[in-house]
Amino acid sequence: MTVALIIIIAWLVLTTMVGVMAGVNRRFGLEEYMVGGRSFGTLLFYTIAAAEIYSAFAFLGLAGWAFQKGLSITYGFAYMSIAYGLLFFIGPRIHRVGRRGGYVTQPDFFEDRYDSRALAVVTAAIGIVFIVPYLQLQLIGAGIIVQIASGGAMSREMAIVFAVVALVVFVTASGLRGIGWTNLLQAVVMLVGMVLVGLLIPEKFYGGVDEAFAALERLRPTHLNLPDSGGMGVGWYASTVVLSALGVWAWPHLFAATYSAKDEGVIRRNAGILPLYQLALVPIVIVGFTCAAKAAEDPVFAASIQHPDQAMLVALVDFFPAWLAGAIGAGGLAAAISTSSALILSAANLTARNILQKGVAPGLDDRKTAWAARLLVAPVALVAAGLALGAPGMLVNLLLIGYSGIAQFVPAILLGFFWRRVTLAGVSAGLAAGLAVAVLAQFAGWHAPWGLHAGFVGLVLNFVIAILVSTATRPPDSERIERFERFLSE
Amino acid sequence: MYLTRGEKVALLLFLPIVIGFLPPVTGWAAAVEGRVLGMPFLLFWNSMMVVATALLMSLALVIKNRVDRR
Numbered sequence: 230m231t232v233a234l235i236i237i238i239a240w241l242v243l244t245t246m247v248g249v250m251a252g253v254n255r256r257f258g259l260e261e262y263m264v265g266g267r268s269f270g271t272l273l274f275y276t277i278a279a280a281e282i283y284s285a286f287a288f289l290g291l292a293g294w295a296f297q298k299g300l301s302i303t304y305g306f307a308y309m310s311i312a313y314g315l316l317f318f319i320g321p322r323i324h325r326v327g328r329r330g331g332y333v334t335q336p337d338f339f340e341d342r343y344d345s346r347a348l349a350v351v352t353a354a355i356g357i358v359f360i361v362p363y364l365q366l367q368l369i370g371a372g373i374i375v376q377i378a379s380g381g382a383m384s385r386e387m388a389i390v391f392a393v394v395a396l397v398v399f400v401t402a403s404g405l406r407g408i409g410w411t412n413l414l415q416a417v418v419m420l421v422g423m424v425l426v427g428l429l430i431p432e433k434f435y436g437g438v439d440e441a442f443a444a445l446e447r448l449r450p451t452h453l454n455l456p457d458s459g460g461m462g463v464g465w466y467a468s469t470v471v472l473s474a475l476g477v478w479a480w481p482h483l484f485a486a487t488y489s490a491k492d493e494g495v496i497r498r499n500a501g502i503l504p505l506y507q508l509a510l511v512p513i514v515i516v517g518f519t520c521a522a523k524a525a526e527d528p529v530f531a532a533s534i535q536h537p538d539q540a541m542l543v544a545l546v547d548f549f550p551a552w553l554a555g556a557i558g559a560g561g562l563a564a565a566i567s568t569s570s571a572l573i574l575s576a577a578n579l580t581a582r583n584i585l586q587k588g589v590a591p592g593l594d595d596r597k598t599a600w601a602a603r604l605l606v607a608p609v610a611l612v613a614a615g616l617a618l619g620a621p622g623m624l625v626n627l628l629l630i631g632y633s634g635i636a637q638f639v640p641a642i643l644l645g646f647f648w649r650r651v652t653l654a655g656v657s658a659g660l661a662a663g664l665a666v667a668v669l670a671q672f673a674g675w676h677a678p679w680g681l682h683a684g685f686v687g688l689v690l691n692f693v694i695a696i697l698v699s700t701a702t703r704p705p706d707s708e709r710i711e712r713f714e715r716f717l718s719e
Numbered sequence: 720m721y722l723t724r725g726e727k728v729a730l731l732l733f734l735p736i737v738i739g740f741l742p743p744v745t746g747w748a749a750a751v752e753g754r755v756l757g758m759p760f761l762l763f764w765n766s767m768m769v770v771a772t773a774l775l776m777s778l779a780l781v782i783k784n785r786v787d788r789r
Contacts, residue, residue: 307768311737317776317779442758454749470740501779502773502777
């Protein structure tokens with residue numbers, strides 16, 4: 230067993246123990262298990278929001294994008310910052326109606342606002358359809374990280390199995406509270422790993438950041454322009470930033486995370502604190518650019534990178550001591566696990582609450598529904614693990630339209646909060662049209678004009694149709710709207 | 720179903736964030752030649768905008784609370 234592998238396994242065991250301990254001596258009713266008893270303070274909410282957003286993509290994908298495509302990777306900073314700004318306005322509203330209405334999942338909101346259990350079941354099903362490939366990607370990412378960082382001492386498949394066992398144990402035991410406490414650990418390790426790697430690799434390869442970019446400018450000048458080497462121009466940049474910024478809080482696990490805050494001040498304080506987490510991503514992006522320069526002049530290094538997402542880890546393993554690769558690998562694993570745990574819990578909650586309790590098994594009380602969610606954690610994780618091991622490419626199309634698809638919930642959320650005239654028919658028609666555009670672009674190869682992101686076009690169409698159809702249909706029941714407005718009032 | 724007075728003021732602080740991260744500002748920052756702190760200007764600009772976002776949204780919280788308390 231290598232030093233790197235020992236560090237990674239020790240980290241996984243510690244994570245599992247902390248997650249399990251978080252749930253000791255607690256009675257897990259519906260709210261406690263699914264939304265942490267609506268009691269999370271500023272720090273715990275911060276770790277939930279930060280660690281759930283920064284997934285394996287933050288460790289592998291950011292560096293991989295900078296390595297392969299170039300400067301368009303800066304869109305990541307843009308959309309996340311705008312998303313945190315939006316949290317200031319949307320988050321407290323979601324939290325407020327969630328607390329007063331007793332919501333524990335995102336479809337609970339849709340059901341109550343639009344008086345439609347069918348809409349809740351459909352949105353729960355859509356949420357699960359997009360969550361599973363995202364979860365599968367995290368598990369594949371975890372496998373790659375451990376395999377490469379351990380120098381091949383553990384296979385990708387075995388790493389996925391270990392990660393899934395750890396996830397199932399602590400998510401089943403402690404629900405969102407366990408995820409919160411493990412995320413606190415994960416956030417620290419991720420931050421240290423990101424900053425460390427960003428300082429070391431440019432220094433090792435070129436003697437500093439300035440020298441690394443000077444080399445890249447000389448070797449691959451298109452990498453530092455817009456459009457960059459990946460062909461991403463300003464039109465793509467702007468539309469992707471808007472789509473993704475709006476889409477962040479439409480993900481079921483992040484929408485429901487706002488229910489977990491103790492009060493609205495927690496959420497608004499986090500809108501100011503959360504953006505700073507992104508500064509830790511700057512070193513990762515710099516590493517991706519540094520590896521691009523190195524690969525352009527070192528054919529041996531270039532040949533050792535089988536996929537752009539592996540660039541940073543390959544550089545670590547090839548040029549640095551094993552213990553450092555292990556420590557950084559633990560950071561990457563932390564990123565994958567923190568997001569995976571939230572996704573598993575969210576899929577289990579959506580199934581238990583909106584498909585079982587409010588759908589096919591209305592006899593379930595809240596206590597039994599909480600138990601159903603706990604029992605569903607293992608099957609959800611096994612499905613994702615099975616797909617990650619057996620058919621890693623099978624859901625790739627669903628994954629690619631993940632943000633485009635989930636962002637189509639945005640009109641139903643925003644209009645639901647800010648326009649009392651919006652109707653069930655309006656949001657349903659808009660959602661169908663927006664999803665159709667996202668699916669068409671992915672499966673039929675349709676390209677949006679001016680280099681725009683197809684999901685953005687779908688979102689605009691979704692808004693327009695939702696407004697037009699709402700205006701043309703009978704207004705919603707005024708008593709229900711007044712009740713919802715009472716939920717919303719400060 | 721509407722924004723409070725404090726939130727409307729906070730919205731004014733949110734606007735520079737949106738403007739600073741989107742075209743035409745992005746196009747301008749991408750076109751600036753030379754490096755700052757070793758980084759291409761767009762990467763430096765977006766890093767500074769991240770810090771600006773934290774400051775502006777913190778300020779927005781203070782202002783929102785004061786305005787809505789009145």
